[in-house]
Amino acid sequence: MKVLIVSHYFWPESFRINDMAAELVAQGCEVTVLTGQPNYPDGDIFPGYRALSIRRERHPAGFDVVRVPSHPRRRGNASNLARNYLASIVNMAVLGPYLLRGRRYDVVFVYATSPVLHALSAHVVATIQRAKLVTWVQDLWPESLEVTGFVRNPQVLGAVRRLVSWIYRRNDLLLAQSEAFARTIRAMAGDTPVKYYPNPGEAAFSAPPDRSQPPALTLKPGFNVVFAGNLGTVQSLDTVIDAAELLRNRPGLRFVLVGSGSRLEWLKEQVAARRLENVELPGRFPVTAMPALFEQASALMVSLVPSPIMDQTIPSKVQAYLAAGRPVIASLNGEGARVIEEAGAGIACRAGDAAALAQAVLDLADMPADRRQVLGDAARRFYDNHFEPAMLSRRLIGMFEELTRAAPLSAATRLKD
Known part of the structure; x- marks a missing residue:
């Protein structure tokens, strides 16, 4: 051929x-x-x-x-x-x-x-x-x-x-x-x-992390919700920041937003203006560094704005998250939420709803570790069977x-x- x-x-x-x-x-x-x-x-x-x-x-x-x-x-x-x-x-x-x-x-x-x-x-x-x-x-x-x-x-x-x-x-x-x-x-x-x-899925995410080298980013102890990818207009980052503000008093819980994009400067301004010590913006890392980073995450987060076309989209990071075998928090409507729910890989909530996103984070944070492992294992199985x-x-x-x-x-x- x-x-x-x-x-x-x-x-x-x-x-x-x-x-x-x-x-x-x-x-x-x-x-x-x-x-x-x-x-x-x-x-x-x-x-x-x-x-x-x-x-x-x-x-x-x-x-x-x-x-x-x-x-x-x-x-x-x-x-x-x-x-x-x-x-x-x-x-x-x-x-x-x-x-x-x-x-x-x-x-x-x-x-x-x-x-x-x-x-x-x-x-x-x-x-x-x-x-x-x-x-x-x-x-x-x-x-x-x-x-x-x-x-x-x-x-x-x-x-x-x-x-x-x-x-x-x-x-x-x-x-x-x-x-x-x-x-x-x-x-x-x-x-x-x-x-x-x-x-x-990308080949970099299908294989286990390279343990011969130290991770490009080491997360702090606690419950780390990791978002990785483009920090742009359709990622509903205002929803993420609002949810982080709602959870600012939860000890050890933080949002780690990895990447760059058109809204990075806005994010920096919001984190400073709201004094959000539970939000970290470490920058962009190569794709090869992501498996080691994902392995450290307590949960992986994907979000999109609510709109008819976004509701029809499966964000490409979903496949990477499933391959990582970690629980997924999906602030999505439509196809993206359907995949997470069908996989039994985590919790989906309404797109653009900061309170619902905050509650989803809390639900996972309060979940027993063995139950979160069940979600992560289901994520990887779904990846192997579909992506x-x-x-x-x-x-x-x-x-x-x-x-x-x-x-x-x-x-x-x-x-x-």
């Missing part, structure tokens, strides 16, 4: 698709990745790369990475972000077919983080290759534009919806990262089949093989309504 992965983000940037590409190779696939120059999350092109270069490199896992020129994201500038996306989409569509000349692929596989418009580039390549086109939808458009407030004009949102529907209908298969995503996508996809395919990377890669290859055994003409080369 020859697979071309099209992704806006890729190694050495830290995204799920990195491990997936390596796992596909381990399962016997020939893989090539078409991507840009790495510059996420800080916005600057990584050392050793150049923004306007064309580059070919060999990944240590045994596959080729073909890079087109990129416009760096930089920081705090919406126009630079737009140029970053546009340059990536255009350069992959225009330069991609030339750079991949002489190669043939069975499947073009799109890792469709926001925006899904990168599937346009893949559509061009798949049409020329006469390959099957599969898009793995990680974010819903135009819903994300609307919920973040980035676009409010109904006419613009309607135009985006029509474009996304057009893209969906040019695929041979659409994969959705949650069951709720699948239902929303089907309403726009015409006769293109849609299947649920969750984000697998283990090798298992999911075998399932993906099976879907690819089923597609290639079907009608020889791909959806990318067929005229669809």
Whole structure:
């Protein structure tokens, strides 16, 4: 099976698709990745790369990475972000077919983080290759534009919806990262089949922590509730801070918010203004440091703002938390809460409800240690059965093989309504 992965983000940037590409190779696939120059999350092109270069490199896992020129994201500038996306989409569509000349692929596989418009580039390549086109939808458009407030004009949102529907209908298969995503996508996809395919856990979290080195961060004694990841607008951090304030007088209980993001400075200001000695902001650490950190946590916390699109999302940290085998506190609605409850891995409470979050923390803190261990063990079992990377890669290859055994003409080369 020859697979071309099209992704806006890729190694050495830290995204799920990195491990997936390596796992596909381990399962016997020939893989090539078409991507840009790495510059996420800080916005600057990584050392050793150049923004306007064309580059070919060999990944240590045994596959080729073909890079087109990129416009760096930089920081705090919406126009630079737009140029970053546009340059990536255009350069992959225009330069991609030339750079991949002489190669043939069975499947073009799109890792469709926001925006899904990168599937346009893949559509061009798949049409020329006469390959099957599969898009793995990680974010819903135009819903994300609307919920973040980035676009409010109904006419613009309607135009985006029509474009996304057009893209969906040019695929041979659409994969959705949650069951709720699948239902929303089907309403726009015409006769293109849609299947649920969750984000697998990262390889770094599947293995036990490396005990040959001291942990990058050592937590203080007590009941430590750890949040790890992006500290942004959709993580409902005001709810977390309000819950911490409600629990400020509980001895030995603290919230450890690990990571960085657009609301980090706001968090620092709130912790200082409210004098919250039970909130710690240690900064960002590499993914490889997370297993040792999670192992020290009394509970792992995930939170999102309440909104229709967030309710359909399974945050990617959920898989990492389950793999860690620790109890999970989920301040979520919808799909994320469903996973935690179905796994029997912890306590879910209403998104955006600080009092409910504080009570969930108290319930876990007051729970006997052996009962918390039962929750953690259930979390790991659920991970192994539903999110283990090798298992999911075998399932993906099976879907690819089923597609290639079907009608020889791909959806990318067929005229669809």
